[in-house]
Amino acid sequence: MALITYREALNQALREELDRDERVFIMGEEVGYFGGAFKVTDGLIAAYGEKRVRDTPISELTIVGAGVGAAMGGLRPVVELMTINFALLAIDQIVNTAAKARYMFGGQAKVPLVIRAPQGGGHQLGAQHSQSLEAYFLHCPGIRVAVPATAADAKGMLKYALRQEDPVMFLEHESLYGLKGEVPEDGEYLVPFGKANVLREGKDVTIVSYSKTVHDSLKAAETLENQGTDAEVIDLRTLNPLDIGTVIQSVKKTARAVVVYEGWLTGGAGAEIASRIYEAAFDDLDAPVQRVASADVPMPYNRHLEAAALPSPGQIVQAVERVM
């Protein structure tokens, strides 16, 4: 184990996979000589050269489309989109090609493409640079959606992504890059998709979350503990596949659930999770499932307005109080 940041963990995963498998290569805007907009690929071009770490023009649609083509051609591309906001320029290739190819070609095509993208708000970057768009991809069958919350998961899940066969949206949170955690140095450390992580056991209420808001949920759980409420906190790790089993098991124990995420409240991943809880555990619930998410507004630049738009530990505590 080593205490490293989420960013370093991702870098380590990329290095190990570049070493392990010659088919793995990285491409994206500023991933080479600039070291990546968030420095995740720092030092890789010096170590692996321009063939394995490729700077591209600002052409998101074709970067992703070429990633799909290269994957169909037998490679294992890691495409970095500088931020998720620019995935919207590539959404045609993500939805109409990457996610469809295997099925519409009768199971004969394979697109083992990993699309990495930072997302999230909180840095006053305004409406076009602060989005959390996991729900867009969750909606679409055929593409995996990974949302790691810790340094160890960032490493283990990225390595797993590069070893499985389906296209993956690998969504990192911009606020987590500097977060430190104990990470196994083992080159075979893999965190498989579809296995939620119970980060904190509790008997009174289930808080379900993923990505950055996992940490807000843990903070809220501490406050709640002082108030005498024992919260269980579940990190989903991936939204597709969705480990609803772990959630249902917990809800059957606690009879109360709060879903926390940073996407917009309306039509977000929380709606899907809440529905699954109702479908499987309606009779076990003592209160309606609550959602804590971002306000339904384009992100304002102003500091105070932005803070008010984002979910917070305080709001999670209040939501728990509503179900108790």
Added chain:
Amino acid sequence: MALERERLAERAMHRLAEGELLELYRLMTLIRRFEDKVAEMYTRGKITGFCHLYAGEEAIAVGAIHGLYDKDYVVSTYREHGHCLAKGASPRAVMAELFGKATGISKGRGGSMHLFDPVLRFMGGYAIVGGGLPIATGLALSIAYKEDPEVVCCFFGDGALPQGAFHESLNMASLWKLPVIFVCENNFYGMGTLVQNAICQEELYRFADPYKIPGVRVDGMDVIEVYAAVSEAAARAREGKGPSLIEAITYRFRGHSMSDPAEYRSKREERIWQERDPIKRFRNLLLHERRIAPAVLDKIDQEEAAVVDDAVKFADESPEPPLSELTKNVYVED
């Protein structure tokens, strides 16, 4: 072509009255002082988020917008403080926006990358690379549709050329002969990537050829040359002859944004470009060719410094937008 361009610029220079020349000098000076002050305020934590400065590129915004009429439209990118000021925005309103205040030009909701003022026909800073070109094309469509006399001037960086939106916009604007001027600010870099590592054709103005529109390359450090090229393109657009592509060669004096130390370029390269400083160069021209007294220009320098100080004071003292208005304006009826 270079010679013809210079002759065109020289004629333009003689056409411009002294008052106009001083106005160009004043605007460039304002933008430089403004950007220097923004950098200072950013360092002091008064301005946050992404912040891309225009220092070094002033001649493009000022020259180009002087080649337009007041009623013409401007569309820009996230590096748009200069375009917005050149279009006539009050430095107070722009500074207040960067401070996130309710008195800001976008009411504190947009920030540095999203300035907007419909009265000035400054139709927005867009932070998705290439995102402004289709908007400009559509604005031009609305003008042609209404048979109005205006034109649209659309600014974007070299980084936008590999985007589909660039090619789709040039094709559509040419096909429909829309009154739009595409001004590419070629400062040689995207963020850290050199143009030649991103674009197969380094002579960016040549991208006009496949779309059958005029394409010219101008010295973007020469305000008069930019002015002359844009006036010509605007006249053409107003006559219903369609769009033009102007590539203005320039250099940003600072990093890509406030968080970029620009380690990918050499000090020597920076020095060479500093020597071509568009403001110093224009000042020399005014002093030596137009025999303007140094005191006149010094006075402008002082006045603009005061204007910027006043803008900071205004921004600092302005109120924050109230929290109760978080969800206001998501829809028109709110």
